[in-house]
Amino acid sequence: MKSEATAIDVPEASGATKGKAPILTVPRQEKGGMNRGLGIIDLVLRIGAMVAALASAATMGTSDQNLPFFTQFFQFEASYDDMPSFEFFLIAMSLVAGYLVLSIPFSIVAIVRPHAAGPRLLLLIMDTVALTLATAAAAAATSIVYLAHNGNASSNWLAICNQFGDFCQQISAAVVAAFMTVVTFMFLILLSALALRKH
Template identity: 80%
Template sequence: MKNGDSTTIDVPHHEASGGGASKGKGAILTVPARQEKGGMRRGMAIIDVVLRIGAIMAALAAAAIMGTSDQNLPFFTQFFQFEASYDDMPSFQFFLIAMSLVAGYLVLSVPFSIVSIVRPHASGIRLLLLILDVVALTLATSAAGAATAIVYLAHNGNSSSNWLAICNQFGDFCKTVSGAVVASFVTVVTFLFLILLSALALRKH
């Protein structure tokens, strides 16, 4: 019993001992469980990268579409025209700036998301992305909501305020800005999935 080597040899080979069997099983099951969790987190990180790339395309599309939404309406002659442009409305200007900032943030966040694939157990990066995603979601949602209100007025007007619907005259302009708003809501929905995915990954830690 004083010999330490005899003790360590006897315990693993003592099949009748319940304590020895449980320790043996614990040693066998620990490594596969850790590998399984690491594989699950790595899979979540890959999905995160794919979602971010999709959100980048949606945000860039929203900003680009809004930035090219000008339409000129001839009146009597080609030298005297009515023009509808996004920069005539502060809400659309805010929309363009906000979606550009969101797209820029998403581009910068992709390398951090890739690091999560290489190091699936690093929770600090995932927590940072979660916080920044919430901020970006707030910005994208506010921009989409403000633009949606103006698009609604452009289509329907407001008789109480004597605001006339302009989409009967500027149909192309309204279709373009409506497409930009749809793209912005795609970005918002993608952010929701990103936040849920990050929260689930942190919970697994």
């Protein structure tokens, strides 16, 4: 007498394969939060650098002082366009400020799409170029500002800040603002490099 075997159908678990245990999928932690935070800091620093660059260019461009000598028809004048270094400073810082204005949309894209490496790489390269330009402008202007304050006896360069005090204050403030821009660019480059490393 044959005994009848009863077959029980067991449905296969989804994701399971023959001869292998089912694979457990652990949700991947999103790195977007960290990159988004870096992007927000980048945007704030970029706006601050833009304000500093615009302030330095505007201050240098409006630096001018007249000193009357006996009559109003004969005057001594000190102006930024008397010195090529100050003219270079004005042009360079204007270019840097213009670049910072144009870079803000790319910084916003880096916030909206934190995993996109393209905008961050572009900002890193262009920030390095702008840093070089801002540093050159600030260094060139600093040497002339130093001579204006202290003079140089070896080359018979007289200090003019005793007579043109307002002019010297303006050009000194422009140089300080330019160096603030330079320092901010250093932080921007570090942030971009850190964000790219997270990719």
